[in-house]
Amino acid sequence: MNMVEISKKRYTTKHYDKSKKIPAEQIEALCTILQNSPSSVNSQPWHFVVVGTDEGRAKILPAIMDFNFPRVEDSSHTVIMCVRDDLDEAYLKHLVDQEDKDGRFRTAEDKKGQSDALHYFVSVKSPTPKDQFEWKCRQVYIALGNLLFAAAGMGIDSTAIEGFDNQKMDEILGLKGYKSVLVATLGYRAENDSNAKRPKSRLPQEEIITHL
Numbered sequence: 001m002n003m004v005e006i007s008k009k010r011y012t013t014k015h016y017d018k019s020k021k022i023p024a025e026q027i028e029a030l031c032t033i034l035q036n037s038p039s040s041v042n043s044q045p046w047h048f049v050v051v052g053t054d055e056g057r058a059k060i061l062p063a064i065m066d067f068n069f070p071r072v073e074d075s076s077h078t079v080i081m082c083v084r085d086d087l088d089e090a091y092l093k094h095l096v097d098q099e100d101k102d103g104r105f106r107t108a109e110d111k112k113g114q115s116d117a118l119h120y121f122v123s124v125k126s127p128t129p130k131d132q133f134e135w136k137c138r139q140v141y142i143a144l145g146n147l148l149f150a151a152a153g154m155g156i157d158s159t160a161i162e163g164f165d166n167q168k169m170d171e172i173l174g175l176k177g178y179k180s181v182l183v184a185t186l187g188y189r190a191e192n193d194s195n196a197k198r199p200k201s202r203l204p205q206e207e208i209i210t211h212l
């Protein structure tokens, strides 16, 4: 399927077929897609919790708003997308060291250049803790976009979910150093998923895109 077709066919699944499970190798592929998601200055301020068992689903359900219950209960997997609390010195060093290990720098100056850029951007984007939090959240939303699009390309249905109680989710998962910002469910549509048959609705391109 070409990219445009995928964008037309992907839709928000409201009801899943509980009997259908995503094969492990496709979950692994989607994890790689999350890992490879781009982020500003490669800051990767995220963590993803992948829930693929009935016990896991039952555990997180109290944090899900009730209208979203069927997406979590009947889908194959639920991903809780979390944002990192601290971008402290140790973490920034960890990021640059990983880039070094991955062979991204030819010289020590290259490494210092990336470290400087990282520190500069983090400080520019962090006039207040709230500003920094929102900047980090934006990176997580990019990962969401990648996940939904890639899943559709692989024939996997999905639902992005903001309808959950973030604080409750953090407590349930016992998150330390991270906060949940998004949930995404993945699986296969139920035969009676009415949303599958509804036409897609978007504002016209003339209204949302300017070509110069």
Ligand SMILES: Cc1cc2nc3c(=O)[nH]c(=O)nc-3n(C[C@H](O)[C@H](O)[C@H](O)COP(=O)(O)O)c2cc1C
Residues within 6 Å of the ligand: 010, 011, 012, 014, 068, 159, 160, 161, 162, 163, 164, 200
């Ligand atoms: C960030 C985000 C949060 C969303 N939260 C929910 C949600 O909690 N429950 C739900 O059923 N759909 C949710 N949606 C789905 C949107 O309503 C849907 O993407 C939009 O209506 C466009 O429809 P489409 O995805 O079928 O093209 C969310 C979508 C996004 C991108």
